[in-house]
Amino acid sequence: MAKLPTPEELVASRPEFPAQSWFDYKPKFEAGSYCYPAQKPTMELMHMPNPHDWDPAADDWNLPENWKEILCDAFADRLAKHRSLKLFMDICVRCGACADKCHFFLGTNDPKNMPVLRVELLRSLYRRDYTLLGKILGKTIGARELDYDIVKELFFYAYQCTECRRCSLFCPYGIDTAEITAIVRELLHEVGLGIHWIMDPVKNCSLTGNHLGIKPHSYKEIVEMLADDCEDIVGIRPKTPFNERGHEILFICPSGDVFADPGIYTFMGYLILFNELDLDYTLSTYASEGGNFGSFTTFNMAKKLNAKMYAEAERLGCKWILGGECGHMWRVINQYMDTYNGPTPAHMQTPVSPITGTVFENAASTKMVHIAEFEADLIKHGKLNLDPSRNDDLVCTWHDSCNPARAMGLLDEPRYVLKHVVNKFYEMPENTIRENTFCCGAGSGLNTEEIMELRMRSGMPRGNALRYVQQKYGVNRMCCVCAIDRATLPPLANYWAPGVTVSGLTELVANALVCKGEPKRTMNLRQEDLPHLDEEEQGE
Amino acid sequence: MKSLDVFFNCREQVIEEWVNAIFNTYPLQSTGFLRTVKDPFTNPVADMTREAARTVYEAVSGWDKKPEDVKQAIDRFVHLRAVQAMLPSQGIMVFYLLKPIMRKHVLPKLKDQALQDYLDAESRLDTIVLMAFDIYMKSRETVAENRIREIKNQHAQLVRWAQRVGGSPLEQEGKS
Structure with missing residues (x-):
């Protein structure tokens, strides 16, 4: 009679260890x-x-x-x-x-x-x-x-x-x-x-300026479509300046914010915020990608893909660059850009916020300011009219994206902003945040679906900490300043802490932002009903 | 002594041996770390293993445990094993590693007439394994669902845009 293996024999997964x-x-x-x-x-x-x-x-x-x-x-x-x-x-x-x-x-x-x-x-x-x-x-x-x-x-x-x-x-x-x-x-x-997931965006970026290979007219039309959505929500259609010369600021963000959910809500947040500030800025269809998958292949490729930022600032005559919520983009900017593409074009200047007058000395070399720094400065100077109760349906936690946190020390600015735009905020355990933050498990070009299983195990330490605050405080939203995170954390949360959604910082800023002359807001950027609507109706 | 007390008295020893047997399914060079570091966030695998082991043993012993509590306690552990590089059988089989340990430590201490109590305990373990199997399958389905959802999300705005090219269809279009 054939002998069945015992459970011990079935699970002996280390036949090679320690024999080999x-x-x-x-x-x-x-x-x-x-x-x-x-x-x-x-x-x-x-x-x-x-x-x-x-x-x-x-x-x-x-x-x-x-x-x-x-x-x-x-x-x-x-x-x-x-x-x-x-x-x-x-x-x-x-x-x-x-x-x-x-x-x-x-x-x-x-x-x-x-x-x-x-x-x-x-x-x-x-x-x-x-x-x-x-x-x-x-x-x-x-x-x-x-x-x-x-x-x-x-x-x-x-x-x-x-x-x-x-x-x-x-x-x-x-x-x-x-x-x-x-x-x-x-x-x-x-x-x-x-690998395909890295080289394909590299190719697309080389040919069209963004990871998905979207050509300028389509890119612009998608942004227009998002501006239409903003109008539906806020009642004011934000400007969408493209490739315009002579503006003070060039804005560059990861293209994931234009094409992918839930990044689009962050992008809509940028449009609404800049419109409210009447910011003197332009978008670019050429520098339509802040991310740099070249940095996951070779240093030379990273340098080549990054060059478009300064080239476009020079072509359009912008004095400095405001950068969106991206992860590895900021690693490249903060650690390599000077060596790769510096010095900056001669006409560029140390960034100065046109709204508050703050000089961003920390960006004197690269001439690039992170949107979280920019927003924190606005809030510090009381330049934004914020109603955090509009985000009262959210119990938030903050995920420090590896690159902004460890490669540029962006730890307190986003927290400062977040605490001003939401009422309910809880940190994950100490040894999983700030410099100690755990990766989403799929950065550096590993955010491809064929290794979803691998991503679920590599992202487990992050998922585990998220699950802890979900159970302890009822956290239902994880915020971050990284487009790859916004793509990789939703499946991770769905696996380890189902019920937690993911968003960028500026999405929540725009939710809370009371714009001048806006009609009564009833929806958030995701077109969901704002909290407290029923109470207000009863009050009326 | 009641059977339940026998199970209770062996609890720490059985759980420790069982947890170590589970750690031993990982490569040798990793087990030292798994055994020694206690912080739930620094060593999450050990934490979820210990959480599952304790509740499962208590439930198997015949303590009053709600099925929901048992599911909750093994949830992280099974989710982990469902995505680690191992066969489904290897993922789930670790529960059965408890049996030889109980037969070594608990069974000899039970009186003859308590054999039925012991068999009931092993049957409870079988029930828990079935619960784990449900969680395991759900986890695998979530992985597949994540892949599909991610592909859709990546291009969500492109599809919306493509549908608008040339203007939105008129409301009356397609109606007779």
Whole structure:
């Protein structure tokens, strides 16, 4: 008689552990664990090296014949170019402080998702080729020679890191694992390995200026349509200035705010706010994207895609740039833009709020101000007539998006704004917010639907904290200043804390904003009835 | 001694062994962290595992537990196992790891006439596994639903715009 396995036998998921060391354990490419590969025509069009067709689940990835040489040369090149990389390769003492800080590790419990081991994948190659001990002692001190399986392993784990930099926060040496992931991805692109969800927006951005590849006339018409919606709600149609020369401010936001729900409500918020302020600004169909998926491929691609911001400010003669609610856009602006595209065009000036006169000295170099800073300054100076009770149906919490929080220190400004536009606000637990914030689990170009399962586990630490405040305080709205978050948090909330919705900050600002001469408002930007309507009717 | 008291007296030992058996289904290098860090947000997997284990054991023992409370206690845990890289059987089977542990610690301490009490307890575990199966399936459906919803949302405004190109259809259009 055939013997059925026992429950213990069924769940023994560690046959390879510890019989095999982590070094020898190879990842399994199963559906849901990897992103679809970039298409060959896309890679060709973008002049990426070695474009080819390949399937991550296949044994053979059709790499170019001399793949090993290409990768070793590229690695040598990056080590020479980025002193930080060489330093990061040398100084890690494997103390493990970062190990349990990664949301991917916490969600998957895969040891190679500990930042230290993820980087060790690359560091082991470095040790073999660049250290004397590694050359002599090899595997005994964790050095290994590059082989085909290691390329696959690098790909697997480089796309299980959202470059959120939470681990860096805890590293006593300040090793920036995100930069190492960025370099690994850059190396992989050298042998033609990229993912569709990143390369397609890169292509679209290169051709039309935004991620979805929407052409200028369509982009403008969609914005007009949203302005129509604003008129239905507020009773005043906001201006939609496009590509107009001679305005003081150029406004650039992520295109996700124009095309995707619930980002559109944030965009409508921008239009309503600027109209109320009678702001001297213009939108651009050329710089119609603040996001920069180039930053998830190579530094050069990031530089190329980012160049349009200053180019457009120069063409239109704008003095400074106001930036919308985007995440990685601000990482690029705050950390790389000066080096990539600086110095700014000669006529640009240190931003000064035309409404309050505040000089944004912090933006003296890049000439770009974050909308949350701009709004906080307006509120501080009492320039906005706000009625937070219009948001009384919401019990809010604040998600610090990784890039604005950790890469530019934008922690208090959005909270200041939020507290002035809503009456009910509760923080998530201390070790999951501000600098300690947990990633949405799908940043850095991983917000694609084919890895939804992976995203649900990598986003678990965030979902878990959200669920806690949902149960404790009845939180039903999570706010953030990142377009990727607005795309990735709704499914995450739907999984871990169903009933919580997601919005941008400016959506709530516009809900609360009492515009001059507006008829009595009955709807919020989502065209839902405002709270207290029944009470007011009874009062009347 | 009543059967319930026997279950109660073994509680901490059984739960600890069971929780460790669950942690052992993860790679060796991860289990040390799972075992040692107690903070619910720093180590959420251990927290949700312990929350589920405690309530499940108490319910299995025959304590007065509402089905809703049991569901609530295992909800996070099952949601997690539903999206971790494992087979559905591996996701759910961890509940059955409780049986050998109870047979080791509880069964020998029960008197012969209390065998029925023990069998009832194991049957209660079977019921809980079925509850977990429902949550597991719902979780998988949510993942699929999320994928569909996300695809729709990404292009929601484009579809609206495309439908408006050339002007909105007249209200009377299509009516005879």
